[in-house]
Amino acid sequence: MWDNTKDRALRERAAEVIPGGMYGHQSTVMMPEDFPQFFTRAEGTRLTDADGNEYIDYMCGYGPNLLGYGHPDIARVVSEQQTRIDTSTGPSPLIVDLAEAMVGMVSHADWAMFCKNGADATMMALMIARAYRGKRKVLLARNAYHGSMPWNTPRPGGVVAEDRAHFIYFDYNDPQALTDAVKEAGDDLAGIFAAPFRHDTFTDQSMPDAEYARTARRLADEHDALLVVDDVRAGFRLSRDCSWETVGVRPDLSCWGKVLGNGQPISALMGNDRARAAAQKIFVTGSYWFSAVPMAAAIETLRLVRETDYLEHITKIGEQFRAGLDEQAESFGFGLRQTGPVTLPMVLFQDDPDFRLGYGFCRAAMKRGVYLSPYHNMFMNAAMTQKDLADTFEATGEAFEDLKRSRDSLKPSPVLVALMDA
Numbered sequence: 001m002w003d004n005t006k007d008r009a010l011r012e013r014a015a016e017v018i019p020g021g022m023y024g025h026q027s028t029v030m031m032p033e034d035f036p037q038f039f040t041r042a043e044g045t046r047l048t049d050a051d052g053n054e055y056i057d058y059m060c061g062y063g064p065n066l067l068g069y070g071h072p073d074i075a076r077v078v079s080e081q082q083t084r085i086d087t088s089t090g091p092s093p094l095i096v097d098l099a100e101a102m103v104g105m106v107s108h109a110d111w112a113m114f115c116k117n118g119a120d121a122t123m124m125a126l127m128i129a130r131a132y133r134g135k136r137k138v139l140l141a142r143n144a145y146h147g148s149m150p151w152n153t154p155r156p157g158g159v160v161a162e163d164r165a166h167f168i169y170f171d172y173n174d175p176q177a178l179t180d181a182v183k184e185a186g187d188d189l190a191g192i193f194a195a196p197f198r199h200d201t202f203t204d205q206s207m208p209d210a211e212y213a214r215t216a217r218r219l220a221d222e223h224d225a226l227l228v229v230d231d232v233r234a235g236f237r238l239s240r241d242c243s244w245e246t247v248g249v250r251p252d253l254s255c256w257g258k259v260l261g262n263g264q265p266i267s268a269l270m271g272n273d274r275a276r277a278a279a280q281k282i283f284v285t286g287s288y289w290f291s292a293v294p295m296a297a298a299i300e301t302l303r304l305v306r307e308t309d310y311l312e313h314i315t316k317i318g319e320q321f322r323a324g325l326d327e328q329a330e331s332f333g334f335g336l337r338q339t340g341p342v343t344l345p346m347v348l349f350q351d352d353p354d355f356r357l358g359y360g361f362c363r364a365a366m367k368r369g370v371y372l373s374p375y376h377n378m379f380m381n382a383a384m385t386q387k388d389l390a391d392t393f394e395a396t397g398e399a400f401e402d403l404k405r406s407r408d409s410l411k412p413s414p415v416l417v418a419l420m421d422a
């Protein structure tokens, strides 16, 4: 029987010593009531919470789990590397091996720099775009997530207007809006940031329109500015290359993170020769950016990306997941909106303006051992099996049934209502 006694006790302790009890994307404040906050085990496709409840995890650590938690090949290179050298006075030769491996796989790129978080990579892209020709204005798609620094964090706390002084926002996938934003930048355009596809929270996803992508490339060229693709979330779930290879457009810079070490902390900025001199001008670093263990994990992850059918596998599982949920929803009288790539599933309910159906459904599925998000895109991992899918559908079938029964008594999440009113 599902129980959360330990989780509740931990939350009480956390509230004393951690502001708000938890922070950032892993705080459960936005999740449906009772979602577990603390986990003690992650293995393959499964997560175990502090109370011992097990879940098939469709969030994959918000992205990093690409090949399965604790993948044996990666675990082996990690433990071997730990016995040699990790964080020290200089990098290990692995940084050269890793840069060569990445450059060999990412078509647009001639060089790589490594860091820890996706936000490090997007910050470096921003600085390099500005260092490139000494220009200031940077174009961002409205609501696209690029990290939690003062220039891009989605909430206003601690941010001053000057932090956002030189950003111009445009609507994703709209070539005219992009053209207008470029015009607004005048002769001060440093760069254009593009999300590989639209993956904003609480909204339907959309794949990149090829004309929009080509317009971004052309405008960057005409204005001698740099085009950036932020592949931190989508990387290696659409392609074994930069995600915009799927629309035939090559950026100058691409940002990588999340999956790169299959959970080991490492991210990367990749660039072409046009951006190389600018990359040499900026001073960026971090105490852990050169650590060897995550690099060993990344080299092994890249090998598995090249040599296994993980992408075909997660695509197939993703298609089955989408079709199965649609079929179940329909049979219980619900309509779903499933948008974007099947390897990054987004599941929203039709006629659900305050998300009470989505929240009710995910809560019911969670109590039956399936961890889904009602507002954020999810992630597929290569450890998923037909058995996992069958177990998932058993739980989601019951969750839909539960939802149908309780439909008239569901209430919107109070946190969400407060947020929507704000």
Ligand SMILES: *Cc1c(COP(=O)(O)O)cnc(C)c1O
Binding pocket: 116, 117, 118, 119, 120, 122, 145, 146, 147, 148, 230, 231, 232, 233, 234, 257, 258
């Ligand atoms: C997660 C994410 C980031 C930030 O990465 P962190 O590792 O959390 O700093 C940047 N861009 C996109 C598209 C992301 O999904």
